[in-house]
Amino acid sequence: MKQQAVLTYSFKDDSGTVLFNLGSGETMVLGLTRAELEQQLQNPESDLLQNSSTRSALRSFFPDLRISS
Amino acid sequence: MTLSQQFLSIPPFCFELTTDIPLVSKNIEHIYPPSAFKDSPCTDYFLSLKHGNGLRRFIRPQARFLADQHEPFKPVDLNHGFAVFEWGMNWCVATQEMRFVIIHAAVLEKDGKAVLFPAPPGSGKSTLTAWLAFNGWRLLSDEMALMIPGSQTVVPFVRPICLKNRSITLAKSWFPSANFSTIAKNTHKGDVVHLSPPSHSWDNNTVPAQVVAIVFPRYDKNEALTVTQLNQAQAFSALAENAFNFSLGGQAGFETIVQLVEKSQCYEACYNDVAELAEFLTQDVLPYANL
Numbered sequence: 001m002k003q004q005a006v007l008t009y010s011f012k013d014d015s016g017t018v019l020f021n022l023g024s025g026e027t028m029v030l031g032l033t034r035a036e037l038e039q040q041l042q043n044p045e046s047d048l049l050q051n052s053s054t055r056s057a058l059r060s061f062f063p064d065l066r067i068s069s
Numbered sequence: 070m071t072l073s074q075q076f077l078s079i080p081p082f083c084f085e086l087t088t089d090i091p092l093v094s095k096n097i098e099h100i101y102p103p104s105a106f107k108d109s110p111c112t113d114y115f116l117s118l119k120h121g122n123g124l125r126r127f128i129r130p131q132a133r134f135l136a137d138q139h140e141p142f143k144p145v146d147l148n149h150g151f152a153v154f155e156w157g158m159n160w161c162v163a164t165q166e167m168r169f170v171i172i173h174a175a176v177l178e179k180d181g182k183a184v185l186f187p188a189p190p191g192s193g194k195s196t197l198t199a200w201l202a203f204n205g206w207r208l209l210s211d212e213m214a215l216m217i218p219g220s221q222t223v224v225p226f227v228r229p230i231c232l233k234n235r236s237i238t239l240a241k242s243w244f245p246s247a248n249f250s251t252i253a254k255n256t257h258k259g260d261v262v263h264l265s266p267p268s269h270s271w272d273n274n275t276v277p278a279q280v281v282a283i284v285f286p287r288y289d290k291n292e293a294l295t296v297t298q299l300n301q302a303q304a305f306s307a308l309a310e311n312a313f314n315f316s317l318g319g320q321a322g323f324e325t326i327v328q329l330v331e332k333s334q335c336y337e338a339c340y341n342d343v344a345e346l347a348e349f350l351t352q353d354v355l356p357y358a359n360l
Binding site: 007009011012013015016017018020022025026027029030031 | 300301302303305306309316317319320323327330331
């Protein structure tokens, strides 16, 4: 894990990835591996970004996230 | 009224208590072992429990709790004084201590292996804790796990076990010769009694242990033992909900919770018989846990 504003960590059993905002202390656990998460974040049509509450929560971690709504 | 002053060494902390409420000092002397009482100050926290002012000394008398001049709780019925002293100590540690990653959980150890039992109120955590502590396990804490950041090491904070409502009768029938506090009736948690753990737990209250398992218990009188293994993402979510201060600890706090779930066996256990759950822990969890 590298020191940055948001820590991203994928669990060793591939059960998911946790995001931790070092500034606010917020965490978010997603049932996706890091590769799956990166893939979904790059695709505005992905299931992850189609869900409005998930999309809104993700903005706390990735303010620059480009999402077509 | 006589003011009594007691210096209590409850590792890893020391508390100085000043009180003019005899019921509080009597309960402390009854519940804590002689080794907890010190002659000289060694204080981390200055606590006081005193009668309410004015008419409140005479009409429906109240107790006021102060920690280093803060008054975190509203005055309570005088008979709730000892319970508020216990909750006040929890409040001090939960709000002030940043040396540890603190998890709202009971901690018990057997064969050098510690199990965390994080759970919300009403899950039967304290009843389970009491049963295990009097049946071959060592109590490290009934209320909060003090984790050394970046490790699996949990530091004991041995205190009386807080029993509520129906669990009071149950515990008194299980352990008739144990030391119980007087009952605090109709507190915001219902009727409350504190139970002194066995001497083995007090005598080893500076001996840390390594966490090997995390069990989220849930008592349901209608359900026989059902154990579900949690994956690491599920366990992290559940554990983080019970971790008071890990987010304030920044990267070290976060990594402590991540390591805990990755290096521990994690289960959710629904039970209606504490002995059955204990058997599961002893036969199916501890033998397969590596230190």
